[in-house]
Amino acid sequence: MYLADSRGTDSREAQAAVVPDSRPGRRPAAVPGTVLALGAVSLITDVSSEMVTAVLPLYVVTGLGLSPLGFGLLDGINNGVGALVRLLGGHLADGGGRRHKAVAGLGYALSALCKPLLLLAHTLPVISVVLAADRTGKGLRTAPRDAMISLATEPEHRGRAFGVHRAMDTTGALLGPLVAFALLRATVDGYDAVFTVSGCVAALGVLVLVLFVPGRTTAADLRPEEPRRSSGAPPEQSRPALRDALGLLRRPELRRLTLCATLLGLTTVSDSFLYLLLQREGDLPAHLFPLLPLGTAAVFLLLAVPFGALADRVNRRRLFLAGHGILLLGYALVLSPWHGVPAVLAVLFLHGTFYAATDGVLAAATAGAVPARHQGAGQALVGTGQALARFTCSLAFGAAWSAWGGRTALAVTAAALAVSAVTAAYVLRTTSEVKPA
Amino acid sequence: MTSRSRLLILLLSVVLLAAVGTGAVLHAAHRSGMRDEQQADGPKVRPGTVSLSETPTRQLLFRNLAWGPHRDEMATVPADHPQAPRTASGVKCLRFHASAGTAICLQAVHGALQDTYRAVVLDAHLHERHRFPAAGIPTRARVSPSGHLVAWTVFVSGDSYAGTDFSTRTAIVDTRTWTIDDNLETFHITKDGRPYHAADTNIWGVTFADDNHFYATLATGGHTYLVRGDVAARTLTTLHSNVECPSLSSDGTRIAYKKRVQGASPDAPWRLYVLNLRTMKETPTAEQRNIDDQALWADNSTLVYALPGDYGSDLWTVPADGTGKVRLLMKSAVAPAYAG
Numbered sequence: 001m002y003l004a005d006s007r008g009t010d011s012r013e014a015q016a017a018v019v020p021d022s023r024p025g026r027r028p029a030a031v032p033g034t035v036l037a038l039g040a041v042s043l044i045t046d047v048s049s050e051m052v053t054a055v056l057p058l059y060v061v062t063g064l065g066l067s068p069l070g071f072g073l074l075d076g077i078n079n080g081v082g083a084l085v086r087l088l089g090g091h092l093a094d095g096g097g098r099r100h101k102a103v104a105g106l107g108y109a110l111s112a113l114c115k116p117l118l119l120l121a122h123t124l125p126v127i128s129v130v131l132a133a134d135r136t137g138k139g140l141r142t143a144p145r146d147a148m149i150s151l152a153t154e155p156e157h158r159g160r161a162f163g164v165h166r167a168m169d170t171t172g173a174l175l176g177p178l179v180a181f182a183l184l185r186a187t188v189d190g191y192d193a194v195f196t197v198s199g200c201v202a203a204l205g206v207l208v209l210v211l212f213v214p215g216r217t218t219a220a221d222l223r224p225e226e227p228r229r230s231s232g233a234p235p236e237q238s239r240p241a242l243r244d245a246l247g248l249l250r251r252p253e254l255r256r257l258t259l260c261a262t263l264l265g266l267t268t269v270s271d272s273f274l275y276l277l278l279q280r281e282g283d284l285p286a287h288l289f290p291l292l293p294l295g296t297a298a299v300f301l302l303l304a305v306p307f308g309a310l311a312d313r314v315n316r317r318r319l320f321l322a323g324h325g326i327l328l329l330g331y332a333l334v335l336s337p338w339h340g341v342p343a344v345l346a347v348l349f350l351h352g353t354f355y356a357a358t359d360g361v362l363a364a365a366t367a368g369a370v371p372a373r374h375q376g377a378g379q380a381l382v383g384t385g386q387a388l389a390r391f392t393c394s395l396a397f398g399a400a401w402s403a404w405g406g407r408t409a410l411a412v413t414a415a416a417l418a419v420s421a422v423t424a425a426y427v428l429r430t431t432s433e434v435k436p437a
Numbered sequence: 438m439t440s441r442s443r444l445l446i447l448l449l450s451v452v453l454l455a456a457v458g459t460g461a462v463l464h465a466a467h468r469s470g471m472r473d474e475q476q477a478d479g480p481k482v483r484p485g486t487v488s489l490s491e492t493p494t495r496q497l498l499f500r501n502l503a504w505g506p507h508r509d510e511m512a513t514v515p516a517d518h519p520q521a522p523r524t525a526s527g528v529k530c531l532r533f534h535a536s537a538g539t540a541i542c543l544q545a546v547h548g549a550l551q552d553t554y555r556a557v558v559l560d561a562h563l564h565e566r567h568r569f570p571a572a573g574i575p576t577r578a579r580v581s582p583s584g585h586l587v588a589w590t591v592f593v594s595g596d597s598y599a600g601t602d603f604s605t606r607t608a609i610v611d612t613r614t615w616t617i618d619d620n621l622e623t624f625h626i627t628k629d630g631r632p633y634h635a636a637d638t639n640i641w642g643v644t645f646a647d648d649n650h651f652y653a654t655l656a657t658g659g660h661t662y663l664v665r666g667d668v669a670a671r672t673l674t675t676l677h678s679n680v681e682c683p684s685l686s687s688d689g690t691r692i693a694y695k696k697r698v699q700g701a702s703p704d705a706p707w708r709l710y711v712l713n714l715r716t717m718k719e720t721p722t723a724e725q726r727n728i729d730d731q732a733l734w735a736d737n738s739t740l741v742y743a744l745p746g747d748y749g750s751d752l753w754t755v756p757a758d759g760t761g762k763v764r765l766l767m768k769s770a771v772a773p774a775y776a777g
Contacts, residue, residue: 057603058552061574061592062531065745066704066729123704181551183462188472190465197461200454207450211443276636279620286606286619287553287570289593401636402658409636 034152035161037212038145039168044205045108046169049134050176051198052115055184056127059191066124080391081132082139083384090143090380100144100151100376101215107141108209110134112202118195143380148213150367150375156312158367162360163308170301174294248378253369257317258385260424261362264324265389267417269410271296271351273397274334277406278347283339292348299352300359307356308364316365317428323357324421326350331414335407362386475505479748480523480769482507487526489561490538492777500530502749503769511542511563516735516775519752519767528563532575535559535774537584539612543575543591556589558612567615572606577682577731578772581645585613586668588643588651605641607653609668624666626655627674633657640664640673642682642731644692652676652683652692663692663712677717681707682731684740686757690714693722693732693740693757701727709742711757720759733773743771 060066093103114134121127146162153161179201180194187193249255269277275292278284311319330350333343363379370378393413400409475482480503487498494515501512507525511533514521530542531554538561546553554571556578573593580587590607608619618624621640626633639656643666646652655664655673663680664673681695692714695707705727711720722740732742740757743750748769755763 054551057592058574060603061576065750125704177551181548184552185547187462187465188469190462190469193458193461193465197458200458204451204454207447211438211447273636280623285570286572286608289572289606398636402634405634406636 031157031161031164032152033212034214035149035165037208038149039165041108041205041209041213042145042165042169043172043175044201044208045111046172047176047179048115048198048202048205049111049138050173051180051183051194051201052118054177054180055191055194058184060124060127063189063191064122080388082135083388083391085136085139086143086384086387087377087380089140090147090376090378090383093144093147093376094374098216100148101209101213103376104141104144104148104213105206105209107137107139107144108202108206110137110140112137112199112206115195115199115202119192143376143383146363146367146379146383147375149363150379151372152214155368158364159311159316159361160305160308162364163305163311163356166308166356166360167301167304170297170304174297174301246381248370248374248381251369254366254378254381256427257362257366257369258382260317260320260427261382262385262389263420263424264417265386266393267413267420268324268327268390268393269331269397269413270390270394273394273401274330274347274351277334277410278344281334281339281407282344282347284341284344288341288344292344295345295348296352296355299349300355301352303353303356304360307353308360311361311364316361316368320358320361320365321421321425321428323354323361324417324424326357327354328414328417328421330354331410331417335411335414472504472508473506476503479503479505480520480767482512482523482525484527485524487511487513487524487528487563489535489540489563489776495775495777497767498533498535498774498776499752499767499770500533500772501525501769502746502771504748512770513776514767516777526563528559530557530772532578532589533772533774534578534580534587535776536580536582539580539584539587540774541578541580541587541589543571543578543589545575554591556587556608556610558587558610566612567610569608569610569617569619571608572619576605577607577642579643579645579731581648581651582687583648585648586611586645586651588645590641590643604637605639607640607643609643609651611668618668618671621653621666621673624671624673626664627672628655628657628662629675644683644685644731646685646689652685654681654683654694656681661697663694676714677712680712683712684732684734686734686737688737691757693734695728695730696721709740709755711740711759722755722757722759723761724753724755724763733775735775741766741773743773 089103089107093100111134114130117130121130149161149165150158183194183197184190249258271293275289278292279289330347333347333350362382366378366382367375397409397413400412482501482503482505484507496513497516497519498511498513501507501510501523509529510525511528511530512523512525514523528542530544532543534541540559540563542557542559544555544557546555554573554575555568556571557568558566560566571589571591573591575589575591577590586609588607588609590605592603593606607621608617610617622638626638635657637657641654643651643653649668651666653664653666655662655675661679661681662675663677663683664675666673679696684693690713692712694710694712696710697706698708707727707729709722709724709728709732711722726744728742728744730742732740735741735754738757739754741752741754744753746768750771751768752766752770752773753763754766755761
């Protein structure tokens with residue numbers, strides 16, 4: 001039995017959300033098999049996709065002999081489409097309680113198909129299209145996957161479950177480049193071999209999903225009991241309508257969470273800008289630049305599980321806010337006069353810690369604010385809000401950089417992040433985490 | 438489905454997928470092995486001594502792409518006899534340029550975990566004088582006419598998932614002091630007469646006028662510009678728009694460059710143009726194909742550049758004044774430089 005610390009009006013919603021996981025006869029496990037299976041799928045898929053990402057620049061420049069500048073132009077469009085696809089994926093996945101796996105599988109399969117297509121793509125426009133399709137697959141699968149993790153895990157263990165998943169995901173991302181370069185070495189510039197093996201690895205990921213992730217992740221016996229919140233929805237309707245999904249925003253708890261994730265996303269500088277600032281402002285030798293993302297990923301990998309476990313003991317929203325406080329420290333460090341490699345390492349440590357304290361934690365917090373039948377849509381809503389906000393921040397940050405220079409742009413963003421964090425703390429003050437009795 | 442049958446399916450699929458992957462790797466390895474065998478109809482390549490000076494005749498240096506044991510090595514032929522047997526130096530470079538007894542050679546270093554790159558400054562006998570780590574995949578290299586300054590450009594790519602965010606890093610080294618400016622993006626930019634800064638600035642394709650001044654391409658906000666740079670003052674000033682990979686003529690009056698032309702296919706948008714720096718008049722050359730190279734002035738009136746070919750790329754020439762016709766200079770070669 002769980003008790004909602006009910007200072008607000010959300011106790012009923014919160015209880016509705018946790019009910020599916022407290023069904024009788026189910027042995028509570030800290031990290032259920034479904035989560036491990038999904039983690040394995042993500043690990044394998046990330047090996048596959050990061051193999052391609054690691055060699056793609058080399059392939060384009062030396063393999064195809066093309067100049068890839070201006071190649072990132074499609075990124076903006078991709079970001080927008082990706083966000084909408086994520087909403088769609090989350091919504092479709094909620095249908096009938098069986099579709100999480102199907103929609104996620106579709107997303108994984110679409111990305112897997114893109115790998116062999118790269119063998120046929122010899123010009124930048126075609127490569128861009130293939131990458132966009134790959135990203136569409138990622139957008140499609142993200143929300144159903146997080147919904148499955150939520151539904152498979154007891155609420156009080158969700159932080160750890162998401163932490164384990166994110167750690168496995170990041171492990172794959174770190175392994176991918178190693179595999180790719182080992183293959184390039186063995187074949188002397190055999191990019192086709194890298195793409196083929198990447199396709200095989202991706203196919204294996206889809207297979208693991210199909211074989212080892214249970215198709216039914218929602219307890220069917222509980223869905224009918226759930227009160228229908230949207231009065232406009234016809235009573236005979238068997239699956240949630242898109243209106244219902246957006247109607248989720250009528251839930252104060254989810255609305256506040258989405259608002260805060262969006263607000264904080266609006267003041268979160270994208271990784272590439274942060275690395276660029278570190279390099280240009282931090283006196284970092286240019287050849288160390290490619291190692292910066294590895295630093296963040298390594299810290300994220302190491303801390304995702306401990307912070308996930310922490311999220312099960314403290315208030316997840318507060319941890320999410322604290323994570324942004326850590327990011328703020330990182331910004332302060334970039335702006336500080338302390339330069340050189342140790343300073344850069346410190347910034348990367350804070351940056352990785354920020355991800356560990358926010359990425360899976362937000363998903364876990366979202367899970368607690370949404371009823372079981374809307375887990376996909378709920379995850380998609382919060383994730384999309386955050387992603388679109390971060391994209392908006394990128395555009396604004398680029399403009400600010402042009403107007404005032406990089407340092408000032410970061411200082412302004414840091415100040416805005418502080419304001420956002422204080423606002424978010426105020427907005428989230430009334431909603432408290434569901435805690436085990 | 439029982440867990441036993443699931444495992445069985447997984448096992449079978451792993452075997453099948455592993456077979457496909459192994460096949461692809463073996464096929465690729467076999468193909469790359471073939472590149473080490475000399476082609477019967479290919480140019481003759483023999484090992485020998487390559488020197489940037491002390492040669493009786495002018496030499497054309499280039500990266501030899503002909504299949505065989507000397508593939509990717511810097512090689513020479515007499516400048517007036519490009520079909521002569523090639524003399525391979527044993528020095529492998531991805532990009533190369535030389536002037537006045539100094540050469541810059543951009544190399545890949547095949548590490549255990551990933552490829553890294555370095556820029557090596559060579560003396561007249563192609564022996565290493567100094568090396569610098571390079572930030573990414575080499576694309577352009579130049580030496581100043583005096584041999585005192587060297588510059589190179591590499592591509593670096595972003596980070597995140599399916600990252601398509603490419604940018605460049607350009608460095609300049611003074612070989613008299615070995616001081617390095619490893620990112621020209623930190624220079625002060627004056628665009629259209631006003632100070633300018635932006636996160637998306639990229640600079641590439643340095644071509645030197647003297648031991649302090651150079652020209653290069655600045656890209657920002659979706660446009661490219663010809664900039665004139667000052668090493669001592671650390672400044673870049675825009676002069677003209679839609680200019681990529683500039684190459685200054687030996688008399689310092691004209692710039693050969695890639696111009697993005699209207700109506701061309703988006704993946705082949707560039708044509709070879711020449712800009713008169715005094716009148717700022719643009720002249721298209723007779724080369725009608727898409728070019729993606731920093732052209733080289735063979736003399737005051739002829740341009741040399743690489744185009745894709747059967748073995749990677751071939752070198753072509755065209756008159757710089759817009760007249761005449763294109764001519765194949767040599768097959769299976771890239772990164773040309775003249776010496777002697």
